Amino acid sequence: MTRSAHDHAEPVMDDWDGDPGRLPHSTPALVASHHEGGSDPVEQSRDRLSRALEASGLVGSWEWDIEDDLVRANPTLARLFGLDLDAAARGLSLDAFFSGIHPQDRDPVRASIEQALVTGEEYRSEYRVVGQDGTLRWVTARGRCERNGAGRPVRFPGILIDITERRQAELALRESEARLEAIVDSVDQMIWSTRPDGFHDYYNARWYEFTGVPEGSTDGEGWNGMFHPEDQERAWTCWRHSLATGEPYHIEYRLRHRSGQYRWVIGRAQPMRDTTGRITRWYGTCTDIHDLKQAEEARDLIARELQHRIKNIFALVSSLVALSARDLPEARPFAALLQSRFSALARAHDTISPAGAPGLVTGPKEQTLQGVFRLVLAPYQEAPGQRIELTGDDMRVDPQQATALALLVHELVTNAVKHGSLAAHEGRVSVRCAAARETFRIVWQEQGGPGEPLTPERRGFGTLLTDRVAAGQLGATLSRDWQPHGLVVTIEVPLADLTGGR
Incomplete structure (x- = not known):
C-alpha cells in the first residue's frame, strides 16, 4: 500500500528562519497544496507554508514515494529542474528529476541519496541544476528517508533552496582573494598580519622566500626567533609597546636570511580598527635595507x-x-x-x-641656532660683530637641522666673500632672527659690496645647493632680493621642522 501525505500529520518547519544552514530534518507533505485540503488545522498550516515557500521563489520541496517511484514537487522545484509544473505536481520518476541535474553532479547526488536510504542518516547535497532555458543554478538539498514498520524505506520528503547568489558571491570572494594574493606576492616586500593580540597568522610568499623557513613555522611567537639575538629583546619591547598603545610599529633590525646571513630590514605595522575604534588586525611589512x-x-x-x-x-x-x-x-x-x-x-x-x-653638540650654546651661525661665521669676522652682526631670537635646534642650517649659512657667507659685500673692505652683513607662532624667520642682508648687485643670469651650483637644503632638509621657503645696497635673503622655516618635531 502506498502511503499518502495524509498518513503523517505532524506540524513541520514551525520555527525555520529561512537559513539554508538550518533546514528542517524532514519536510513531510510540503507538496500538500497540490492535494485537496480540508478544514483540518494541520492541513491549513501545511497549505499556508506551501504557499509561502512558493511565493519566495527560492525554496522547492519534494516528496518521493519510493515504492511507486513517484516524486511530487512544488512549482519552484519543478522550474529549477526544467520540468512541467503540472506533471511534477502529479508525480514523475526519480530519473526525470535527475535529468535536470548537471551531468557532472548526477553521480555524487545519487550516491548521497543511496547512502541516506541505507544508513537512515540525513540527506544533504549541493549541486547544479539546469532549467528549461539552459540557465545553470546552484541548490542545496536536505531530506530524510522514512521507513515502515518493517524497516523498509517507503517515503523520502525533502526541501531544496536556490543558493546561486551565495555561490556567486563565494566565487567572487575567492577570485578577489586570489587576485589580492597574487598582488601581495608580486611586490618586493615581506607582508604579514596578526590578530589583535599580536599573534602572527599570515605571511606572504616573499617572507618564506626570504627566510627559507617552512610555511607556518613562524606563526605565533615563532617570528621573534628569526631576529638577530642582539635585536630580539629590542624588537619585542617595541612590538609590545605598539600592542599596548595602538601606536604604529616601526623598527630596524637584523633578520635571518635563508643563506644564514643576518640582513638589515625595516619592520613597519599599522592597526586596522572597526567603527568603534577597536583594533581588529595588524598589517605589517618587512623591507630589506641591507644593501x-x-x-x-x-x-x-x-x-x-x-x-x-x-x-x-x-x-x-x-x-x-x-x-x-x-x-x-x-x-x-x-x-x-x-x-x-x-x-x-x-x-x-x-x-x-x-x-x-x-x-656639533659640544655645549649648550652650540645647540642653538645662533650658536651654529656663530661657529660658521667666525672665520670671516675680524672681531665679534665687526663685519657680521647677528641679532634677534634664538632657539634650540635638532642636530640634523643644525647641520642643514650650517651648510646653508656657509654657502651664503662664502658667496658674500667671493662676490658680495664681504668682498669689499667696508662691506657688512646683518643676520636677523625672529620667531613667530609657527615659523622662524632668518633675514640675511648684505651692505657695502664692491658694486651694485646684479641679478645673476643663471643659477650656479651654490644657488641650487641652498635651495635644495632649504626645501628638502628644512622644509623652508627661501627668497632672494637683489636690492641696490646688496643681496637680501629671507628664509622661513617651520618651527616643527627646525626642532625635529619636539
Whole structure:
C-alpha cells in the first residue's frame, strides 16, 4: 500500500528562519497544496507554508514515494529542474528529476541519496541544476528517508533552496582573494598580519622566500626567533609597546636570511580598527635595507676619511704659518690671526660635514641656532660683530637641522666673500632672527659690496645647493632680493621642522 501525505500529520518547519544552514530534518507533505485540503488545522498550516515557500521563489520541496517511484514537487522545484509544473505536481520518476541535474553532479547526488536510504542518516547535497532555458543554478538539498514498520524505506520528503547568489558571491570572494594574493606576492616586500593580540597568522610568499623557513613555522611567537639575538629583546619591547598603545610599529633590525646571513630590514605595522575604534588586525611589512645600509656605511667611511684629510690640511697649513713666522717677529701677529682663521675654518668644516654633525653638540650654546651661525661665521669676522652682526631670537635646534642650517649659512657667507659685500673692505652683513607662532624667520642682508648687485643670469651650483637644503632638509621657503645696497635673503622655516618635531 502506498502511503499518502495524509498518513503523517505532524506540524513541520514551525520555527525555520529561512537559513539554508538550518533546514528542517524532514519536510513531510510540503507538496500538500497540490492535494485537496480540508478544514483540518494541520492541513491549513501545511497549505499556508506551501504557499509561502512558493511565493519566495527560492525554496522547492519534494516528496518521493519510493515504492511507486513517484516524486511530487512544488512549482519552484519543478522550474529549477526544467520540468512541467503540472506533471511534477502529479508525480514523475526519480530519473526525470535527475535529468535536470548537471551531468557532472548526477553521480555524487545519487550516491548521497543511496547512502541516506541505507544508513537512515540525513540527506544533504549541493549541486547544479539546469532549467528549461539552459540557465545553470546552484541548490542545496536536505531530506530524510522514512521507513515502515518493517524497516523498509517507503517515503523520502525533502526541501531544496536556490543558493546561486551565495555561490556567486563565494566565487567572487575567492577570485578577489586570489587576485589580492597574487598582488601581495608580486611586490618586493615581506607582508604579514596578526590578530589583535599580536599573534602572527599570515605571511606572504616573499617572507618564506626570504627566510627559507617552512610555511607556518613562524606563526605565533615563532617570528621573534628569526631576529638577530642582539635585536630580539629590542624588537619585542617595541612590538609590545605598539600592542599596548595602538601606536604604529616601526623598527630596524637584523633578520635571518635563508643563506644564514643576518640582513638589515625595516619592520613597519599599522592597526586596522572597526567603527568603534577597536583594533581588529595588524598589517605589517618587512623591507630589506641591507644593501642600502652597506652603501651608507661606505659613504660615511669615505666622508670621515675626507674630513680627516681636510682637518689635517688645516693643521698642516697652520703649522707652516707658525714655522714661517718663527724667524720674522714682525709677522707673528699676522700669523696668529691666520692660525685662528684656520682653526675657525676647521670647526666650521666639522659643522657642515654630515660625518661631523654628531660632534656639533659640544655645549649648550652650540645647540642653538645662533650658536651654529656663530661657529660658521667666525672665520670671516675680524672681531665679534665687526663685519657680521647677528641679532634677534634664538632657539634650540635638532642636530640634523643644525647641520642643514650650517651648510646653508656657509654657502651664503662664502658667496658674500667671493662676490658680495664681504668682498669689499667696508662691506657688512646683518643676520636677523625672529620667531613667530609657527615659523622662524632668518633675514640675511648684505651692505657695502664692491658694486651694485646684479641679478645673476643663471643659477650656479651654490644657488641650487641652498635651495635644495632649504626645501628638502628644512622644509623652508627661501627668497632672494637683489636690492641696490646688496643681496637680501629671507628664509622661513617651520618651527616643527627646525626642532625635529619636539
